[in-house]
Amino acid sequence: MSTVIIKAKAILFDMDGTLVNTVACVETYWRGMAAKYNVDAEKLLHNVHGHPTYDVLCKWFPESMHTREHAEKAERDLMNDAEGVFAVPGVPELLSKLDPKKWTIVTAATQALALTRLQQVNLPIPETLVSAKDAHAGKPNPDCYQMGAKRLGVVPKDTVVFEDAINGVKAGCAAGATVVGVLTSTTEDKLRQSGAQHIVSDFSNVRVEDKGDYVEITIG
Missing domain, CATH: 1.10.150.240 (Putative phosphatase; domain 2)
Incomplete structure (x- = not known):
């Protein structure tokens, strides 16, 4: 796989299937x-x-x-069921390198479920978190990702979205973000058909470097 470098002012992560394999x-x-x-x-x-x-x-x-x-x-x-729940490979290392002000989670789960899942796998909790109660409409509507970008003080086109589900990919694309599909619950073909520009199996080959004004994301 060739190396891909993406520059973004912030990163928006789905949770279930993207950061936490549920x-x-x-x-x-x-x-x-x-x-x-x-x-x-x-x-x-x-x-x-x-x-x-x-x-x-x-x-x-x-x-x-x-x-x-x-x-x-x-x-x-x-x-209450944590059996078979684990952090997607590479996620803990990736999040530890990110400025808390430059990433958040955008999830269809309730805030209570999201916080529980993050705690179950010992992942950091972002300063802002967009959950089911926050957006007017669920994915594939872009509201949630637009809200996530706004809370980080950026516009969606300056963000990268990591998503594992078809509706999430469509939401990220509709918001104007660069979307990276994660192969945990959906095939590569379906993620690409939904609009994902890049694909990763997990975060083992994803690296981030804070460049001050932006984050440099290297895939591969």
């Missing part, structure tokens, strides 16, 4: 829900990564489940 945990939970409510598990699993829990319940489950209370219960159940 794929096994999330899929185990939703397989159980699919069996309980007679939902096609394979179709469901193709549509949960990068989607708010409430939206998943509204699209795939009976109307009685379409409440914030059910969404909060689902997230509590997920939050």
Whole structure:
């Protein structure tokens, strides 16, 4: 793989599947829900990564489940299951080199779930964090990434977004960011079709250097 160098004023990270690998945990939970409510598990699993829990319940489950209370219960159940949850390789080293004012997390999870996941794998908590309650619409709407950039005092076109899900990639692209797809939950073809300009398997071959006015990101 050839080396790619990207300059950005800030970095915006998705969380689930990007910084923290929760794929096994999330899929185990939703397989159980699919069996309980007679939902096609394979179709469901193709549509949960990068989607708010409430939206998943509204699209795939009976109307009685379409409440914030059910969404909060689902997230509590997920939050209490740390089996198979781990930091994506290279993430701890990468975040340790970044100025806290030059990165944040933009996630479809609730703030409580996001903080729990970061603590479970011993990752730093950013000074600002965009969670499910903050944006008017979930990914692929660009609101969340636009908000993440604004909170860091930059415009989206000066940011790099790292994302593992199709909706997240689309949101980052729609916001005007440079998007790097992470191969934890989605194939390379689908990430590229969604708009990802670059692809990494994890962060083992991603390096960052603070240049003052900008961050230099080297891939490869």
